[in-house]
Amino acid sequence: MKKLLAVLAAVLAFGAQAADKLTVAATAVPHAEILEFVKPTLAKQGVDLDVKVFTDYVQPNIQVAEKRLDANFFQHKPYLDEFNSGRGTNLVTVVGVHIEPFGAYSSKVKKLADLKDGATVAIPNDATNGGRALLLLDKAGVIGLKDDKNILSTPKDIVRNPKHLKFKELEAAMLPRVLSEVDLALINTNYALPAKLNPIKDALVIEDTQSPYVNILVARPDNKDSAAMKKLAAVLTSAETKKFIQDKYQGALVPVF
Numbered sequence: 001m002k003k004l005l006a007v008l009a010a011v012l013a014f015g016a017q018a019a020d021k022l023t024v025a026a027t028a029v030p031h032a033e034i035l036e037f038v039k040p041t042l043a044k045q046g047v048d049l050d051v052k053v054f055t056d057y058v059q060p061n062i063q064v065a066e067k068r069l070d071a072n073f074f075q076h077k078p079y080l081d082e083f084n085s086g087r088g089t090n091l092v093t094v095v096g097v098h099i100e101p102f103g104a105y106s107s108k109v110k111k112l113a114d115l116k117d118g119a120t121v122a123i124p125n126d127a128t129n130g131g132r133a134l135l136l137l138d139k140a141g142v143i144g145l146k147d148d149k150n151i152l153s154t155p156k157d158i159v160r161n162p163k164h165l166k167f168k169e170l171e172a173a174m175l176p177r178v179l180s181e182v183d184l185a186l187i188n189t190n191y192a193l194p195a196k197l198n199p200i201k202d203a204l205v206i207e208d209t210q211s212p213y214v215n216i217l218v219a220r221p222d223n224k225d226s227a228a229m230k231k232l233a234a235v236l237t238s239a240e241t242k243k244f245i246q247d248k249y250q251g252a253l254v255p256v257f
Contacts, residue, residue: 019043019046019047019048020046020047020048020226020227020228021047021048021049021050021228022042022047022048022049022050022070022071022228022229022232023050023052023069023070023071024049024050024051024052024069024070024071024072024073024217024232025052025053025054025059025060025063025064025069025071025072025073025074026051026052026053026054026060026072026073026074027053027054027055027074027190027191028053028055028190028194029190029193029194030098030100030189030190030193030245030248030249030252030253031073031074031190031215032051032053033248034073034097034098034236034241034244034245035049035051035073036051037241037244038232038235038236038238038241039051041235041238041240042231042232042235045231045235046231047228047231047232049232052069054074055173056171056173057074057075057079057126057172057173060072060074060075061075061080061083061087061089061091061218062087062089064091064218064219064220065087065089065090065091065220067220070219070223070228070229071094071217071218071219071223071229071232072217072218073097073215073216073217073218073236074190074215075215075216075218076128076212076213076214076215076216077093077096077212077213077214077216078128078132078151078212078213079126079128079129080093080216080218081128082126082127082128082152090220090221091218091219091220092218092219092220092221092224093216093217093218094216094217094218094219094224094229094232094233095216095217095233095236095237096214096215096216096256096257097214097215097216097217097236097237097241097255097256097257098214098215098245098253098254098255098256099207099209099211099213099214099215099253099254099256100188100189100190100199100213100215100252100253100254101189101199101203101206101207101208101209101211101252101254102129102132102133102136102186102187102188102189102206102207102211102213103136103186103187103189103192103197103199103202103203103204103205103206103207104133104136104137104140104184104185104186104187104203104204104205104206105179105184105185105186105187105192105197105202105203105204106179106183106184106185106204107179107180108183109183109184109204110204111204112140112142112184112204112205115142115163115165115183115184116163116183117163117164118163118164118165118166119163119165119166119183119184120165120166120167120168120182120183120184121137121165121166121167121168121182121183121184121185121186122167122168122169122170122175122178122179122182122184122185122186123155123167123168123169123170123175123185123186124169124170124171124172124175124186124188125169125170125171125172126172127152127154128151128152129172129188130153130154130169131150131151131152131153131154132151132186132213133186134153134154134155134157134158135148135150135151135153136186136205136206136207137186137205138153140205142163142165143158143160143161143165144158144159144160144161145157145158145159146158146159151212155167155169168182172187172188172191173191175187175188175191176191176192176194176195176197177195179195184204189252189253193249193252198250198252199251199252200250200251200252209254214256217232217233217236237257241255242255242257
């Protein structure tokens with residue numbers, strides 16, 4: 001009997017220690033940093049969080065769709081919508097976490113008004129972030145777009161370009177690297193921060209907090225409501241995580257919860 005009780009106790013102890021596992025893709029800064037912050041809290045709740053860092057915006061979605069990963073945390077809803085439409089995937093939002101105000105940076109001029117005639121402007125080459133860049137320049141009065149509400153605007157939609165700016169469309173991750181080679185670059189915050197660019201201090205113009213580009217935790221319809229996913233969503237939108245984001249990023253990220 002004592003041996004049986006000992007075995008039962010061991011089984012119960014193993015069961016208590018066993019954890020659900022979630023493998024989540026993220027870009028290094030700030031998404032992976034935020035996930036690493038919540039990891040110990042999740043562990044206490046029985047969820048083993050494995051964070052996989054990616055440098056692009058395509059593979060994290062493909063690998064979630066193919067069930068090689070459980071979820072990802074790197075993108076905003078307009079990008080997800082465009083990706084689902086273009087790739088035939090059916091990824092879904094679990095929860096919104098923060099806004100990363102998109103900014104325009106330059107190593108050659110101190111303000112947008114100083115851009116020279118014919119200056120070169122680099123923008124992301126994906127549809128949603130390229131449109132986002134042009135909308136920001138439109139709002140700043142640098143250019144005029146055919147439709148200032150169209151988030152998928154391209155350089156072909158520019159109807160007013162008084163400085164005859166030349167637009168170069170590049171992969172988003174490359175933009176900080178070419179900053180010294182162009183006159184202006186529109187850069188996503190998750191690529192600006194690792195390049196030591198502070199959106200609050202360094203951007204010549206930046207989105208306001210009314211931006212529709214909320215960064216979201218993304219999963220599949222079959223696992224978005226799992227117990228482990230719900231725990232991850234809850235800790236990502238907790239008061240502790242909000243304080244972490246505010247303290248660490250000093251306004252470069254804005255929590256939406």
